[in-house]
Amino acid sequence: MKDGLEVHGDVSPRHDPYRYWVTGILFELGVFAGFAVVVLAMTVVLALLFRG
Amino acid sequence: MWIRLRRDDIAVIVHYTGIFVAGIGLVMLVPLITAIVAGEWAPATHYVFGMGVALLVGMSMTLVQPGYTRIRHQHALMIAAFSWLAAALVAAVPLALSPNYPTYLDAAFDAVSGLTTSGLTVVVDLDHMALSHNMWRHLTHLIGGQGIIVAALSLAFGLRGGAFALYLAEGRDEKVLPNVVNTARFIWFVTGVYLVVGTGVLFIHNLIRGMVASRAFLHALWIFIAAYDTGGFAPQSTNALYYHSWVFEAITIFFMMAGTLNFNLHAAVWRGNRQEIFRNIETRTLAISIFVISALVAIGLAREGIFGEPLEAVRKGAYHVISAHSGTGHQTLYPSQWATQFSEMAWIGIVLAMGLGGGMSSTAGGIKALRVGLLFKSIARQVRHSVSPRSALIQTRYNHIGRKVLTSDTTVLILIMFTTYFLSYLTGGIIGTAYGYPLKAAMFESVSATANVGLSMGITSPNMETGLKVLYMVQMWIGRLEFLAVFALIGHVINGVPRRRKPRAA
Numbered sequence: 201m202k203d204g205l206e207v208h209g210d211v212s213p214r215h216d217p218y219r220y221w222v223t224g225i226l227f228e229l230g231v232f233a234g235f236a237v238v239v240l241a242m243t244v245v246l247a248l249l250f251r252g
Numbered sequence: 253m254w255i256r257l258r259r260d261d262i263a264v265i266v267h268y269t270g271i272f273v274a275g276i277g278l279v280m281l282v283p284l285i286t287a288i289v290a291g292e293w294a295p296a297t298h299y300v301f302g303m304g305v306a307l308l309v310g311m312s313m314t315l316v317q318p319g320y321t322r323i324r325h326q327h328a329l330m331i332a333a334f335s336w337l338a339a340a341l342v343a344a345v346p347l348a349l350s351p352n353y354p355t356y357l358d359a360a361f362d363a364v365s366g367l368t369t370s371g372l373t374v375v376v377d378l379d380h381m382a383l384s385h386n387m388w389r390h391l392t393h394l395i396g397g398q399g400i401i402v403a404a405l406s407l408a409f410g411l412r413g414g415a416f417a418l419y420l421a422e423g424r425d426e427k428v429l430p431n432v433v434n435t436a437r438f439i440w441f442v443t444g445v446y447l448v449v450g451t452g453v454l455f456i457h458n459l460i461r462g463m464v465a466s467r468a469f470l471h472a473l474w475i476f477i478a479a480y481d482t483g484g485f486a487p488q489s490t491n492a493l494y495y496h497s498w499v500f501e502a503i504t505i506f507f508m509m510a511g512t513l514n515f516n517l518h519a520a521v522w523r524g525n526r527q528e529i530f531r532n533i534e535t536r537t538l539a540i541s542i543f544v545i546s547a548l549v550a551i552g553l554a555r556e557g558i559f560g561e562p563l564e565a566v567r568k569g570a571y572h573v574i575s576a577h578s579g580t581g582h583q584t585l586y587p588s589q590w591a592t593q594f595s596e597m598a599w600i601g602i603v604l605a606m607g608l609g610g611g612m613s614s615t616a617g618g619i620k621a622l623r624v625g626l627l628f629k630s631i632a633r634q635v636r637h638s639v640s641p642r643s644a645l646i647q648t649r650y651n652h653i654g655r656k657v658l659t660s661d662t663t664v665l666i667l668i669m670f671t672t673y674f675l676s677y678l679t680g681g682i683i684g685t686a687y688g689y690p691l692k693a694a695m696f697e698s699v700s701a702t703a704n705v706g707l708s709m710g711i712t713s714p715n716m717e718t719g720l721k722v723l724y725m726v727q728m729w730i731g732r733l734e735f736l737a738v739f740a741l742i743g744h745v746i747n748g749v750p751r752r753r754k755p756r757a758a
Binding site for chain 1: 510521
């Protein structure tokens with residue numbers, strides 16, 4: 201049905217977003233850390249290359 | 253063609269807007285308790301009065317009983333537009349009673365800015381503000397970031413039919429779970445988990461930096477809310493610069509990034525689908541955009557050599573790119589430094605980051621990474637189409653919580669949103685210059701308001717002209733609701749005005 205309030209189907213374990221929340225948040229924070237390190241490394245190199 | 257609203261339609265809109273207004277009154281219990289615990293008796297009376305006004309207005313509106321309770325798409329857009337406006341006007345009541353806001357308009361400005369998670373502020377003497385008022389300012393970020401409607405949905409708060417239409421009208425794109433009420437609760441769950449982690453880490457940081465425990469906790473809570481809900485308010489007038497700590501900046505970068513991520517993406521990752529974060533067009537676009545703009549800003553700052561050490565330039569540059577792109581608006585600069593210490597190239601980078609914005613179905617504003625990514629896909633498809641034989645069938649796919657096909661309808665919608673945002677950015681900039689401000693500052697402030705960012709070059713201040721205060725309030729409001737709901741409201745208002753008919757010729 202279109203309207204969410206009228207849908208009362210169970211959520212299968214495969215689709216349960218609460219299932220892996222601990223590893224999920226750790227994974228997300230790890231990805232952010234990795235990305236931040238890459239961006240910082242790139243900007244440090246550029247800042248040194250283009251130092252005024 | 254506009255359908256003229258009947259008495260029953262107006263009753264539906266008034267009834268449900270009243271529910272949201274009353275809800276704002278109930279949330280005022282938090283600053284009221286804060287005031288009582290801190291022994292701030294005058295602010296406590298402000299919140300008792302504010303709750304009284306909100307509950308009285310809200311409950312009176314709910315007395316208007318519609319003939320039917322089902323909310324149609326048309327109602328949902330109007331309810332969303334009205335609720336956000338009414339909620340801000342009511343949320344401003346206790347702030348207007350505080351000595352930190354000379355006029356009700358100033359309090360309403362900060363309430364709109366708080367609820368839309370913008371972060372622009374016209375507060376006076378923030379450094380001596382009562383704890384309860386600071387609690388309320390930051391709570392408006394939390395309520396608005398989650399979405400007033402999502403907040404009400406998660407409690408299934410008097411809503412009977414048409415909840416999904418309301419959910420969409422608030423500028424969200426899809427449900428995480430089959431049931432929209434469960435989707436709203438999941439959004440709160442993600443926020444709750446991050447809130448415990450973020451407040452805890454910032455609390456430890458503040459303790460190590462020498463704050464007393466109670467102050468360390470409140471600063472940690474408020475800064476977390478402002479960073480994760482991509483708001484930008486801070487308890488001190490110098491914003492994030494107050495902390496003078498690279499560790500603090502590194503911690504808040506994590507929560508700004510988490511806040512700008514689509515809630516559907518959080519759900520996918522928390523379901524165990526880790527690859528989605530790398531495959532999703534939205535995260536790829538965000539990553540590429542942050543990478544390119546950071547490079548632009550780093551080169552711009554390094555060439556000028558204003559910050560002395562290259563590492564200082566990197567630190568200032570990267571922090572503000574993430575703050576601008578996520579729509580947060582935390583800044584470690586004095587507003588005047590944007591004009592004097594940021595080169596043209598670095599300035600352009602920050603304005604671009606603000607304008608492009610964060611993820612769909614997140615607390616961020618701006619054009620949104622998904623639309624930017626799909627626009628580039630559409631350009632690539634058009635190029636392929638032009639070099640292929642006429643009979644060739646070209647299909648472009650992208651990954652956004654599953655494989656999807658890019659349709660021409662989607663491309664048209666994206667172009668409409670791009671144009672609307674661009675026109676709003678430009679209009680605000682032109683009006684700012686009409687008030688006598690330099691184009692650079694006027695454009696910066698206009699983009700910051702529409703994209704709900706909150707970085708400021710100094711125009712936004714208690715002494716700002718009344719017309720500009722109203723303009724930025726409107727820009728923050730329409731930007732948060734992604735134009736459609738507000739345009740629908742304006743259309744119905746214009747359509748509702750009785751027109752004089754031309755007399756027929758005899």
